[in-house]
Amino acid sequence: MDIASGLLHGFAVALQPANVLWCFVGVLLGTIVGIMPGLGPPATIAMLLPLTAQMSPAGAMIMLAGIYYGAKYGGSTTSILLNVPGESASVVTCIDGYQLARKGRAGAALGIAAIASFIAGTFGVVALMLVAPPLARLALAFSSPEYFGLMALGLAMVVLLAGRSLVKALLAMLVGLWIAGIGTDPFGTTSRFTFGRMELLSGIDFVVVAIGVFALGEVLANMEAREEPQALPVPKGLRNLLPTVQDLRDCRFAFVNGSVIGFLIGVLPGAGSTIASFISYGVEKAISRRREAFGTGVIEGVAAPEGANNSETGGALVPLLTLGIPGSGTTAILLAALVLWGFKPGPLFIAENPQLFWGLVASMYIGNVLLLILNLPLVPLFAQVLRAPAYVLYPAIIGLSMVGVYSVSGSVFDLGLLAAFGLLGYVMRKLDYPSAPLILGLVLGGAMERALRQSLMMSEGSLTILVSRPLAAAMLSCALLILLVPLFSRLNAWRLQAMEEEE
Amino acid sequence: MRIVTTAVTAALLFAAPAHAYKPTRTVEVVVHTGPGGGSDLLARAVATMMEKEKLLPVRMQVVNKTGGGGAVAAAYLAEKVGEQHTIGFFTGVWLTGPLTSAEAKVTLRDLTPIARLVLEPALIAVKADAPYQTLADFIAAAKQQPGQLKQSGGSVTSRDNVVRQLLQKATGTRWAFISFPGGGERIAALLGGHVNMMVIEPAEAGEHIRAGNMRVLAQVSDQRLPGFPNVPTLKEAGFDVPAVPQVRGVVAPPGIPADNVAYWDDVFRRLTTSASWRKFLADNQFEDGYQDAAELANFYDEFTTRMRGILQEAGIKTVR
């Protein structure tokens, strides 16, 4: 079935009233789930699975997919307003998003997040539609050495997140790597750094660290001041409630960047939206003319990662629908749902079930539009949250963080960990250690170690495997280049200084 | 007079219902995987079947207690001493975990065994364009290039590696084992040509075989599966190694009363004789491995002793 007829067929399915309703329910639920820190799409979809047995497979799939990409829209809300990442992928949005909120531009940030998500989400669907099968074959060429290259590239981003002291950023990143290593060795049975505690056997959940370091650290830092009448300035006037034309212009490249990078990384099974948003942020910062301002509230710094984590959903559906291989937790449950309804996802899935595939694709277009319509008007409403007085807002943030963490694991031990990481976040702030590299190391550490060890297992101990394959070598070279950038600029500065002194 | 009293008492005792226990609120089903994982899917499928066949007067609610390869879920059950509305689904890792990990303190003996449900067979598969037509071909190639061929699989204590260890020992060959934590990644590694062979479950392989991307060399099971009538089992292919199954079953917390155990025993017995169960087994190509509580306890002892031997021979450190 070629694309045009497939799409027409798909819209015929997607525009049936029942399916539009399911789409709306899905994206609404997804947005709510995304806003709640900790509660994520995998758990929600799993909870709804028994109910879907009563629905038509098309309707059910449309709803579940709606939850999946809807959550990416909602995740930015708490990140921007409260510095609490609503979803693991929204961590990067906290960096500039929260700073924008502090400057009174929360509305603009929220609006840009929604718009970037829409553009990238639509791009993801279009790409899914056009290039899914050939891209799947490309994804298969990707294996451990290439993943290692990708992780190295991601870690090299630390250079761009460094701020004033590169040494401190590197140290933060290495500590992040260490935290990622806590738990059972992924390949065997040795437990590392668990201090004999069974709760640490499976490692420390990313959500606990991120919320602790970002949100709680921020709250504790704010406790220092005596009296604060209002926690954050409320955006005044229409100008600050929505992004301006200038903002949109500034984000031109970010929209493209987020869409493309997010989709490509989504296609790779195992690489997640967090990696996509970090790399997209890093690239945006590298290209931007005002790269020093990143981290203090630059609008592109919100648009790029938010776009990336949305187009990643389109990308993640590629291996699922073309090969039956799930690339992440959420796609694993979608796979399970398909199996439950009697389908057999695999290489022949699209060919044998065109109505489902095209119906899904069409519904994703509709879903993205619905989400934009849903989210944009809500932006000024959400911005009013900041009106709450500090003594209500901060306990609320703490409470929200705790509920979020508990909903993921159900253990009070994790709450204790949350408190510990909150303290760490506070101390890091006081001692001027950047926290983004810590999160970066944590996210990439596990994957990088696995990729490295798998590669060495494949090559029987020889490191050349990492550079002998073209894709891997290309990525490692990029990583190296990025690492050398600060060196170049410093050399240049010395050179200029030397020239000045000679005169 | 006393005879009458005794007679009346005896009559009352006999008239009392056989199962004094009946669940009165939602039953909690503990699994050690996250949503979408193997145990989670089985638990949800069982819950659906229970409703369909009306075997339980209440709902079943799946609770995910991930971590430590089953250790967290097992410990959670062990803590709920005497809790009558909780059960758990165990898999092979619950049995082998305590053998190799010091922190995994809870063994099946510490819990109340209820039933063994399924045995999962496996297939030995290669990419369709590989030069191996039979398992013997692969072994011969491995003999010529010791350590060069690669297999993708789960962790070092997983069934994939156990099969590999047994085959290596029986044939005197050696090939590399690359661990991939996720099933999808293992398949991707095989299809992408990065590894040569893998041990895969029939349900996972089905579609790829149908699409012509994979070829099956042998079956890891005692009898030929209905879905693969032309593929030899390990024994038929000439390899005298036991077909190591992946086992799944039901346990309950310790310290529950006898009528509670009897109730669960009965419910699961009736489940495994129902039509939905048969269809479930056929769809997923599982083997019916039903054993009741007593048989399960025996199986546990025998299985752990056998595993301990295999692991030690493979050079993996055992702590219990």
Add this chain to the structure above:
Amino acid sequence: MFRPSPDSWSGLALAALGVYIVLQTRGWEYLSQEGPGPAFFPRWYGLAIVVLGAALAVAGAKSASVNWRGAGRALGTWAVLAGSIAVMKFAGFALGFAVLTYFLVAWMYRRPPLQAALVAGGMVAVFYLIFPLALGVSFP
């Protein structure tokens, strides 16, 4: 007079962590026949931490000192937070959170006790409404 700066302290602390990590890796396999073992990765980044930590400690000897003025309040808040989690373990979420909120409002923000109690009660109620009732998320 040599006065170690905060950067030196943190550098030293991190270097110590690095040493600890490397020492721990001695108990594990570094390289086996099957491939790199559990000790491989940690040993390298542990070493990196030691080196960088030491470098920081030395180079940062002249860095500006940290403004510790508000630290007492922040750490006090943290102590209350930790305490409330302990309360939650035994008495449930509602009580723990109420205690936390009360402390924050009354102590940190110097509001009258009645207002603090009202806010605490109100927040608990709101949380209960949203989470367990509407969304089915459970509480400790």
